Amino acid sequence: MTSFRKQLVRGLIATAVVASTLAVGAPVFAAKSGDKCEQRDAYKIAKVGTSYIRCEIVPGTSLHSADPKKKAAFKWKTLTGKAADAQWVMSSAKNASIRVDGSSTVAPLATVAAKYFETATKSVNGKKGVKVAVGIAGTGGGFEKFCRGETDISNASRAIKSSEAAICAANGITFTEIPIANxxxxxxxxxxxxxxxxxxxxxxxxxxxxxxxxxxxxxxxxxxxxxxxxxxxxxxxxxxxxxxxxxxxxxxxxxxxxxxxxxxxxxxxxxxxxxxxxxxxxxxxxxxxxxxxxxxxxxxxxxxxxxxxxxxxxxxxxxxxxxPLFIYPKNSSLINNPAVGAFVNFFATNVKQISDDAIFVPLTDTQIKALTGALARIAALPKKKG
Amino acid sequence: MTTTELVASLSDSTSPSRRYKDTLFLTVLWVSLLLALLTLATLVINTLISGASSLSWNFIAFFPSPFPEDSGIQSALFGSLWVTLTSGFVSLSVALGTAIYLEEFTNPNSRLQRFITVNIQTLAGVPSIVYGILGLAFVVRGPLSWGFTVGSAAATLTMMVLPLMIVATREALKAVPPSLREGSYALGATRWQTVYRQVLPAARPGIATGSILGVSRALGESAPLILLGALAYVSYNPTGFDSDFTVLPLMIFKWATEVQDEYRGLAAAAIVVLLLLLFALNAVAIIIRDRSRIRW
Amino acid sequence: MTTISSATAASLLPTGHVKKQRRIEKVVVGVLALIASSGVIITIGIVFSLVQPTYKFFTERAISGYASDETFVGIEESGAGLRDSSDISFADESLIQYADPVSLGDFFGSTAWYPQYENGEFGVWPLIVGTLLVMLTATIVAVPAGIGIAFFLNQYAKERTRRILKPVLEVLAGVPTVVFGFFALVFVGPYIAKNIWPFSDVGIYSGLAAGITVGLMILPMMATLADDAMAAVPNSLVEGAFALGATRREVCTGVILPAGLSGIMAAVIIALSRAIGETTIVLLAAGSQAVWTFNLGSEMQTMASYIGFAGIGDQPVDSKGYQTIFAVGLLLFIITFGLNMLSRKVVRRFREVYE
Structure with a gap:
């Protein structure tokens, strides 16, 4: 019988070794602005001296270009001004998680945004990046969960119906409508x-x-x-x-x-x-x-x-x-979970690139105005007390 | 065929048609056997060929991604680990309790034992998707309303593997000879002391094999989880029982439904990993079974 | 099991420990009894979770929509003004539209299954026929081959071959259904089902591909159970037949098959019940439309695969579409329950003959 126990212990040790190797996977790097980076590091942020650099796609190239010369290339780029500030909003959202559900049409777009956002927050907060789960319940199914209070953001490939808004209202859930792509x-x-x-x-x-x-x-x-x-x-x-x-x-x-x-x-x-x-x-x-x-x-x-x-x-x-396609963040999540606001901001400010990478039709200029207005409304929401 | 007919047919023992029929019959048996072996071989080879290009250390270490090139299964592996270990542990505990109660503390001919036995056999025959309905109605929504979390998946799979576990642990307890128990009683031990000190240690290999088989069932199961509400994209490991998660079979299901060839490769590679895990579990069960073949 | 001997033993215990041990014993028995009732609780849970929504499905009306909902927001409107929850007018309760309860007559008397549409139709026959067709195909694949393998293991294989074959069958039996589903999608469908069906074109999704794969999945279980049934045939019968000069084939078909028939029948029934309940393979291989057809080459849904399908796109809770999950689930439960009962009856008869 003792040999079983020994085997068990050995097995547990092996598992622990594998698990810890997986956990310590991130390579240490020393890059500077203009150096090449990998697609999987897109939107990663690193500190070089006193400034910050971010891994971005080289303008004019695309993930989906048929022309081999315009095939996606990624380079580190210095973050400047407002963009840098916006990225740092994320650092306040440690170890938070965001539940997104709804339209399966919007899901690929939201998934790309989630992936980039996770990469960005992980690079800022070490392993404890923000966790974003994206579901595909369908627009109607998504609103149902959303109005029961189960999700933070609902993806929709049509505008919310007045009947759905009524259920949200009955449950005290308020939201902001944001056009995100076409x-x-x-x-x-x-x-x-x-x-x-x-x-x-x-x-x-x-x-x-x-x-x-x-x-x-x-x-x-x-x-x-x-x-x-x-x-x-x-x-x-x-x-x-x-x-x-x-x-x-x-x-x-x-x-x-x-x-x-x-x-x-x-x-x-x-x-x-x-x-x-x-x-x-x-x-x-x-x-x-x-x-x-x-x-x-x-x-x-x-x-x-x-x-x-x-x-x-x-x-x-x-x-x-x-x-048009929409996302509907829940106001109470925006107020109580800083990560949700940071994600929505990140999604909105980088929406053109995200649309391109996920092959969606970007917003029109008038829609961008509506989007900016929506962001302003979100920013004006009351802050969490205490 | 009655005996007289049989004897009558045998009297004609050297007829060539009989030999011809014998050969034909054996051929048919070989074909049946080949069908099973070929299925296994084709399945494994087909999967290996489509999965080979995607299999790498990165595939295991990376998280799911919207881009197939850098997709991996780490979160699915950890999700499977959480869900399977939890449901394995809980169902084993409950199964052991049930089996001990039935085998050691109740009369085998009592109405109670017959009732519970029939009930468990019935549960073992219930399709897994029905356990999904139970999970959906009671755990994910309804009274518990845990949502689609590690906890609700583990609870659903626990209920699903429980009947199998009970049957396996009961068999293990049954295999312990009565003489062992009677010897213990003769030395003045109570029933519980006998169970705890004599029967359980003796039945341990059987229990271990049975529970490993139950765990591998939970590891490979997909249908009830599909019904509970599979998430499309979870790129982090579970953090607790209330955490979002994905598991290997769901990942495979998701990738299998995609039409692009890259995803087919990913699905196949994930299948290879899942099968390796299952073979390893089975191998452990077989080793335990062979090593501990105690002849009473 | 050992009631008398333990009672005697207990009476011989030294008196000092007896009280404490008896107390422990009582607690242990109580706790164990509680645990042992879990199976019963799960059964009650299953029955309750199926019956209650099914009852609602047949007796109560459900919200199906709102009359004011048909307002489409286009690209221009979406950029025109800002909206949040305070800008959207709520639906008036008077605008709620209801779906009537489904009558048993509609459920069992119609062949149109479109439960998820606003004006849904709830004739369950396409699902029942789909289930039967997939099950039949699986049976044709698994039962003869399973019995064949069992004959081989029982009569032809040497002990060494048996020792190799048995684990191989176990491994095959342990392959998860999602793996078989993938196999159906990338191999059985395009390479086998497409080429062997003479009656019509076979599309990318077909009941045939699903049925064949389900058959392959239950094959090892069928073989193992049939082998067990054959092993239970008394050796004296087999040896008697050999003594009369029978060949192995004649022993198989003339002695083992009839003598083990009830056990084999029970194995067939259990395998069938597995085939009926199989979800993932059918979901992946047979498509997503419940077609009213007897053509195996067509796309179809089984009861189980419909339940899985309905779970992928979330249905609004308590809508008629959502309740169909439970109504179909109850039907599936009753059918598999009946089959399992039947197999137990068959086995009991078979035991009476030889013990």
Missing amino acids: DGLALVVNKSNPIDCMKMSEVTKLWKTSATAPTKWSDINSSWPSTTIKLFGAGTDSGTFDAFGDLSGVGGKANLRKDASTSEDDNVTVRGVNGDAGGVGYFGLSYAIENADKVKTLKLDKGAGCVEPTIATVQGNTYPMSR
């Missing part, structure tokens, strides 16, 4: 589908519940192939589903066809449309760009010619299915 709802079909552009009236016909709803592509337009239509949709509790109900012209989500595969996970749609010759689905533009090798994104025509979803057409609202 998105075009991309309509995607199988690569083998010859269609390139659809009229909005055709989109409506395709998705509207009716006894004569088309079952074959040729039912919509006789020049199209006679392959069977296979619909893939967003999760019924998602903001994407709501927005598509409004933007597709069917007259609200209640009129969307039910014989579609729906999932909160956009990958189901990508895989389905990719594997089915008659498949058609919709999701955020970033997914369409990321999966351009697997599915074909259609141009849409609302009467002024075919428009391809791009940053410019979405920002300019010429692409028919464009929508």
Whole structure:
């Protein structure tokens, strides 16, 4: 029996050794402004002498550039003025954690922001950086948790509904609405589908519940192939589903066809449309760009010619299915947990780069104004007492 | 086939059709066996091939990231460790108590023991997703409202592995011969003294093997946790029972659903790590079983 | 177990310790009894957590939405003005829309399963048929092969081969279902299911891929249980058959199979109940739409995979969509419970024959 005990002790020691090696992983470095750094260190801050440097992406390069010359490069850069001050707000948020939940469309954006914020706070506070957890409950599910007080920030791919606001109000939860990025709802079909552009009236016909709803592509337009239509949709509790109900012209989500595969996970749609010759689905533009090798994104025509979803057409609202994305921080979290305010500030001040890295359409100038105004409102919230 | 039919067919003992049938039958058996072996081989090889490029020390040491290039599983490993160890410890304690009560303190033919036995067998046959519903209704929401935390996941998995643990510990106690107990009683020990000083030490290897198998079940389980509300992105290790977390099977599930090839590699690499952990646990169980084969 | 001997022993104890030891004994028994009741508590918890929301599902109405909610905020509006909770007008209670309780007739009498839509439909048959189809496929894969492996282990394998094969089966049985799910998604679906189904095109998600993989998952359990059942067949029967000149095949099919049939049947039932309850594999491999179809090549949902699917996108608590988790869960629980009871009955019969 003693040999078992010995084995157990040996096992525990081995585990402890592995665990401590994992914990002491951070390398010591001595870098200066202009030196190269790694992508995983993006937004890391280090002190050099009396000034601070931060690992940033080199302007003009991008994580998603097809041009190898413009492929992402990262360099240390001296932090100056206001930016430096903003970063130091974080140092007051030691060992805090933030719960973010909601739209699965916004999640990739929030995840990138969370990753950068964690890197930044860890470099300021040693291992005790701020912890950000991002969930994908869907916009509706996210607001439900948010209005029960379970989360600090709710991601939404549509504006909050008055019914949801009512529940928040009943529970004494107040919040601030912040537009954080834009998105075009991309309509995607199988690569083998010859269609390139659809009229909005055709989109409506395709998705509207009716006894004569088309079952074959040729039912919509006789020049199209006679392959069977296979619909893939967003999760019924998602903001994407709501927005598509409004933007597709069917007259609200209640009129969307039910014989579609729906999932909160956009990958189901990508895989389905990719594997089915008659498949058609919709999701955020970033997914369409990321999966351009697997599915074909259609141009849409609302009467002024075919428009391809791009940053410019979405920002300019010429692409028919464009929508803003939001985050909703809870006021009580902003007051009681300095980390939440620091995260929102970090997210907002770096939103352009974060949007680019997560392939989202950045805010327009007027939206930036709204965002700045929202930040001012947050700053004016009463401070925590005691 | 009745006996007379059998005898009648046997009388024709040298017919070639019989030999032909024998060979055919053996072939069918080989095919069945190959199906199992090929499944295991394909599964392992397929996973190794897709996971090889992502497997590295960094993969284990890094945290999950929105970018596949620098994604890792450290927080999932620690999450699994927390959840599995907690549920293993709690369920083992409860299972031991139950097993001792049933085996040592109740009459095997009593109605109470039969009732509890049937009840535990029933629980062992309940699909794991139903335990997820129980966790969702009672722990995550409802009366306890712990949210999706280490504590609620551990509680759910504890309830799930408990029946298996009870069955295993009972078998271990049953294997201890009555003579050991009677000898102890003859020396004047009470029941509890007998259980504590004689039966439990003798049953230890059996209990250890059983609980390791229970723990490996908890380590690999995904379905109930999916229902409880899996988080997409947790890039830190659990800090307590009220902490957010992720576990290896959820990480694998998440990556498996992604369409990009990089994520397929990540899923496969995480599977390799999970399987290695499980094989190690199983190997320990087998070693304990073989080493302690005491013949009473 | 040893009631008499321990009572005798206890009466022989030296009197000084007796009182203290008896007290300890009483406390221990009390604590243990309390612990032993945990299984019963869990059972009650399961039944309660399933029945209560299911009852609500069939008898109470639930909030389905608000009439004033259809206001879309576009890109221009989002930049136009600042909003926080004080700027958003609250919904009036008079605008609340309710979903009626679902009748048992709708639940069991319709073939349209769209529970998560605002005007949902709650016919559970697509899930039941999906479950049966996946289960059947799994059975076709696992049962013959499982019995075959058991014959091999029981009659053909040498002791050394057995000693290698048994752990291999154990390892295979211990592979987590999420791993099988990944396997289904990247291998069984695209390389096997797509190529063997003659009746229709097989999409990227199919009941066939899920069923085959579930079958492979339950195969080792099926083989082990069948092997146990065969091992319980009295040796005298087997040796008698050999003495009459039977070949191994004839012993297998003529003696072991009929003699061990009830045990093997019980094994089949347990394996089936595992297949019915399997969630992760089906969730990953069979897609996310409950299609009313008998075509295995199509996408489908089983009861278990629907529950998992409904958990991924959070449903508003107490909505009809949320309550379906429990209603379907209860159905699943009843079916697996019934199967387990059945297997126990079969086993009991089989014990009566040979003991």
